[in-house]
Amino acid sequence: MCKLPSVIFTETKLRGAFILDLDRREDERGFFARTFCAEEFKAHGLNPRFVQCSLSFTKRKGTLRGMHWQSPPRAESKLIRCGRGAIHDVIIDLRPHSETFQQHIAVELTAENRRSLYVPEGFAHGFQTLVDEAEVVYQMSESYSAEATQGVRWNDPAFGIAWPLPDPLLNERDRNYPDFSGASDRRVA
Numbered sequence: 225m226c227k228l229p230s231v232i233f234t235e236t237k238l239r240g241a242f243i244l245d246l247d248r249r250e251d252e253r254g255f256f257a258r259t260f261c262a263e264e265f266k267a268h269g270l271n272p273r274f275v276q277c278s279l280s281f282t283k284r285k286g287t288l289r290g291m292h293w294q295s296p297p298r299a300e301s302k303l304i305r306c307g308r309g310a311i312h313d314v315i316i317d318l319r320p321h322s323e324t325f326q327q328h329i330a331v332e333l334t335a336e337n338r339r340s341l342y343v344p345e346g347f348a349h350g351f352q353t354l355v356d357e358a359e360v361v362y363q364m365s366e367s368y369s370a371e372a373t374q375g376v377r378w379n380d381p382a383f384g385i386a387w388p389l390p391d392p393l394l395n396e397r398d399r400n401y402p403d404f405s406g407a408s409d410r411r412v413a
Contacts, residue, residue, distance in 0.1 A: 231258055233268050234292040238317045238324045240344035271301045274363040282353045288392035290350010291376050298372035299345040301365040306333035307380040311360030312388050319346035328383050352387050
């Protein structure tokens with residue numbers, strides 16, 4: 225097992241999705257904290273394999289990106305952190321046999337709280353920026369695949385997501401995703 229400090233794992237109501245907080249060791253210089261440990265991830269039943277990291281920079285407050293996922297065989301888990309600014313991060317459980325199928329949670333990730341969100345395979349993910357100039361860092365267990373990328377509409381009534389800011393700025397793709405039908409052709413996990 226990794227030596228202290230360790231990552232603090234809190235499972236959400238959506239099985240397999242975790243909020244990760246820092247176990248900070250502080251002194252007069254500042255603090256030190258571990259943000260990832262493969263052994264700790266394995267001990268919590270999480271996929272510790274990350275093959276790609278990406279950075280998203282968003283200029284304007286109220287911008288919404290999502291709701292996206294990759295379908296099998298390119299399904300991916302993600303570790304999300306806001307390195308600058310603040311976001312309202314949302315995930316939806318789209319695993320057909322899950323007891324929390326079609327349920328969602330929202331977590332505020334900020335540069336100040338340094339919190340991360342672990343998103344398992346089979347979940348849609350999206351966020352809305354709460355301030356101008358927000359940066360989000362993604363670590364993913366699979367490489368990006370345009371062919372495997374899917375999405376659902378950000379305001380689909382099937383999920384009832386309460387976004388914090390009205391009239392979000394969206395790109396055409398996110399604005400025009402279909403509602404989630406739950407049909408077998410929408411493979412998520």
